[in-house]
Amino acid sequence: MSTPPSPSRRAFLQILGSAAIAGVLGYAAGSSLAPRKTVTTTTTVTQQAGAETVTTTVTKTPAAKLTAAWIYVGPIGDAGWTYAHNAGREHATSVFGDKLDAKYVESVPETGAKQVIQQMIEDQGAKVVFATSFGYYTAIQELAKKYPDVWFWHCSGPYEFFTDLPNVGTYFAELYQAYYLNGLIAGAVTQTGKVGYVPAFLIPEVVRHINAFALGARDGYRLVHGKDKDVTVYLAPELKAWFAPDKAEISARNLVDNYDVDVIAFTEDTYTIPSVAEDYQSKGRKVWSFSHYSDMSRFAPNAILTGQLVNWGPIYEYILARLYAGDPRKEDIWARIGDFMPIRWRKPAEQSTLGKVEGAVYLPPIKEEAVPAAAVKLAKKLYEDMKELIFEPFSGYDPITGEPREIRDTDGEVRIPKGGRLGRHELWSDEEMNWFLDNIEKL
Amino acid sequence: MRLKPSDRLATTLALTASLSVALLVFAAILGTHGYSVTGFARVVSSGFWPPENLSWRLSSIFINSLPVLFPALGLIVAFRMGFWNIGAEGQLLVGMAAATWVGVFLADRLPGASVLPAMVVAAFVAGALWAAGPALLRVWLGVNEVLTTLMLNYVAVHLVNYLVEYRWKDPRGFGFIRTPPLHESARIGAAEGAVLVVLAAGLVYFMLRYTQLGFELRIIGSSPKAARYAGISYAKVTLLAMLISGGLAGLGGMSVVAGLTGELMEAQRMSPGYGYTGIIAAWLGRLHPAAVVAASLFLGLIYERQSVLQATMRLGVGYTMLFNGLLLFAAISSTYLEKRLREAGRLG
Numbered sequence: 001m002s003t004p005p006s007p008s009r010r011a012f013l014q015i016l017g018s019a020a021i022a023g024v025l026g027y028a029a030g031s032s033l034a035p036r037k038t039v040t041t042t043t044t045v046t047q048q049a050g051a052e053t054v055t056t057t058v059t060k061t062p063a064a065k066l067t068a069a070w071i072y073v074g075p076i077g078d079a080g081w082t083y084a085h086n087a088g089r090e091h092a093t094s095v096f097g098d099k100l101d102a103k104y105v106e107s108v109p110e111t112g113a114k115q116v117i118q119q120m121i122e123d124q125g126a127k128v129v130f131a132t133s134f135g136y137y138t139a140i141q142e143l144a145k146k147y148p149d150v151w152f153w154h155c156s157g158p159y160e161f162f163t164d165l166p167n168v169g170t171y172f173a174e175l176y177q178a179y180y181l182n183g184l185i186a187g188a189v190t191q192t193g194k195v196g197y198v199p200a201f202l203i204p205e206v207v208r209h210i211n212a213f214a215l216g217a218r219d220g221y222r223l224v225h226g227k228d229k230d231v232t233v234y235l236a237p238e239l240k241a242w243f244a245p246d247k248a249e250i251s252a253r254n255l256v257d258n259y260d261v262d263v264i265a266f267t268e269d270t271y272t273i274p275s276v277a278e279d280y281q282s283k284g285r286k287v288w289s290f291s292h293y294s295d296m297s298r299f300a301p302n303a304i305l306t307g308q309l310v311n312w313g314p315i316y317e318y319i320l321a322r323l324y325a326g327d328p329r330k331e332d333i334w335a336r337i338g339d340f341m342p343i344r345w346r347k348p349a350e351q352s353t354l355g356k357v358e359g360a361v362y363l364p365p366i367k368e369e370a371v372p373a374a375a376v377k378l379a380k381k382l383y384e385d386m387k388e389l390i391f392e393p394f395s396g397y398d399p400i401t402g403e404p405r406e407i408r409d410t411d412g413e414v415r416i417p418k419g420g421r422l423g424r425h426e427l428w429s430d431e432e433m434n435w436f437l438d439n440i441e442k443l
Numbered sequence: 444m445r446l447k448p449s450d451r452l453a454t455t456l457a458l459t460a461s462l463s464v465a466l467l468v469f470a471a472i473l474g475t476h477g478y479s480v481t482g483f484a485r486v487v488s489s490g491f492w493p494p495e496n497l498s499w500r501l502s503s504i505f506i507n508s509l510p511v512l513f514p515a516l517g518l519i520v521a522f523r524m525g526f527w528n529i530g531a532e533g534q535l536l537v538g539m540a541a542a543t544w545v546g547v548f549l550a551d552r553l554p555g556a557s558v559l560p561a562m563v564v565a566a567f568v569a570g571a572l573w574a575a576g577p578a579l580l581r582v583w584l585g586v587n588e589v590l591t592t593l594m595l596n597y598v599a600v601h602l603v604n605y606l607v608e609y610r611w612k613d614p615r616g617f618g619f620i621r622t623p624p625l626h627e628s629a630r631i632g633a634a635e636g637a638v639l640v641v642l643a644a645g646l647v648y649f650m651l652r653y654t655q656l657g658f659e660l661r662i663i664g665s666s667p668k669a670a671r672y673a674g675i676s677y678a679k680v681t682l683l684a685m686l687i688s689g690g691l692a693g694l695g696g697m698s699v700v701a702g703l704t705g706e707l708m709e710a711q712r713m714s715p716g717y718g719y720t721g722i723i724a725a726w727l728g729r730l731h732p733a734a735v736v737a738a739s740l741f742l743g744l745i746y747e748r749q750s751v752l753q754a755t756m757r758l759g760v761g762y763t764m765l766f767n768g769l770l771l772f773a774a775i776s777s778t779y780l781e782k783r784l785r786e787a788g789r790l791g
Binding site: 069075103104105106107108109110111112114115116118119120122123124134135138142158201202203204240430 | 489496499500503507617618619620621624699703704705706708709712713747750751753754755759760
């Protein structure tokens, strides 16, 4: 056991002195940052409302230059969620050029969000904050009150979290339609009749995607094998992290090795599961997966059937454009297939644009050589129908026959009655979207 | 214990030399990775410049230093007696859980002014109890405290995760694993933090310098054998020292929920290893309370500027961890260097 040092007061002062000298050196090296100036003009709009005169004062800041801060929950190199948001940020930079100072901070845990966002506002002069993780919502709730002049955009959060906050908007690119189509392809492709899903968390968003995938898989399997057959969807335990490549790999291999699964869908922010599928393919075992949020085919050129991709660019462009125009608006943007597309009229299946980059939510090209032609055709037809919300996965209609049908959960309870259609509350709420389709087996 | 002038020189020389080497190594790494060294210095010093909004930044730096500062103060007490408490992280986590329990579930039923004191007591007691286990095992059975304190850190991680996931999860959180937010009266700012720091640092300083416990503790630290001959109870001193050490680490946990996050989530989201960073702060400050406070404030500055380093320089989080690691390396290697310098001084 060594002797712990116990310095005297003078020794301590020397320590402090060293620190002070280091501080002075840093100070000397530091050059002052240019002071920021904000010019604000106030426009008063007077409206005649019946007998009363309502005066609304709108404060408009001419946005010569705007500082925006993107807060990312993962690293931008994850090739998934954060990568896609960062691509959206880059799109915004390319549109608005030097009028936009588009800062970002990556790998911000939910616990650190409040701190980082405040810093971006107080220290970096951010006037608009894009908080790109559901878990940031408590930070936004608190900070939106504290900084009423700053616009906060929360990605994925239900707008009910922010109803009393006029400077908070919500946006999301919703993937359940794409997951349904992925499931359709998976069900048509599987040789074992067993497909898998690896979820990050079992929150309503992911449960919705799991059910959409399982429903699609059922329809794809019926299309190829006859209408009385069904596929089993093995649902792996939640990873409890959005970014969890190690756990995702173990989970995916478990599904393949122990449950004979040959198509794996997932909600995790990296390309781990496609690359696991690719590894099996290279060893001669046909295992398939999907691109998630961004095109992952470079990590798995043989194993990707299709996927669900998001282009956040048009959404960011829209939100910022309203700010530049001096007319920001509180709204809930919930982009689905068709939204943000220049032309959203559906086309015949043969002319389908499935596989093209369009809108905010789209699919990468289907690996047609590996998928039965009937399934490709149906996927294209339904994709086109989805643009106009004519076909809705969570509805009581069979897309193959067009007949009404019932959808039941694992307890046998009817979740979608014949001819019914789930609404926003049923899709969103954790009191509603907490069931699993009756072909799902939870591990 | 007064040091001879040559020894004081040895301390200064050793610390300056090893810190300089660490900073040079860090600068070299930044440089070879294509980052600007002056840019790094500028961003770090931007904590103090320009003067606009300075008070916000200073209080932010201060609040960010608390989760390291309290455990580091506690570690002084354990390390001074040669009790190698590596468990500040775990003690911090259980303190955090206890403070959350008061701040979320009890705050409604308590009078407003008593919420913070109740949180302080709960966090301190939880951290102290967590530290008492290894202390008792050591004095009863001679179990190596390095192993027990370290392993209890992992137990604490799972305990916090269990509580937040299965006991305290916010029913309105859409399935997200987090507790409801702490009550308004259970939040601390820089002012409350400052009061706690002064109290804690004062307690440690006074205890070490003016109390019998402090005296006995230092004797054990410098010579356990001499302490035994002098009739000092190793068991009593160890237990008391660890209660204080763990309790202060527990306060660090409270400062995380009450000062930074305002809610409890899973352990790995709550702490990037504050308890371990506390070890760095304790050694950088050479186990002197005021110097440890200064070292913690410096580490708080690095934590606080981290996101600005990212936003303006694209410097990843890994570099901050690397920087902290180099500082610990410098602090520890300086004690070896100091010893050699002292020996050289004595011979010469």
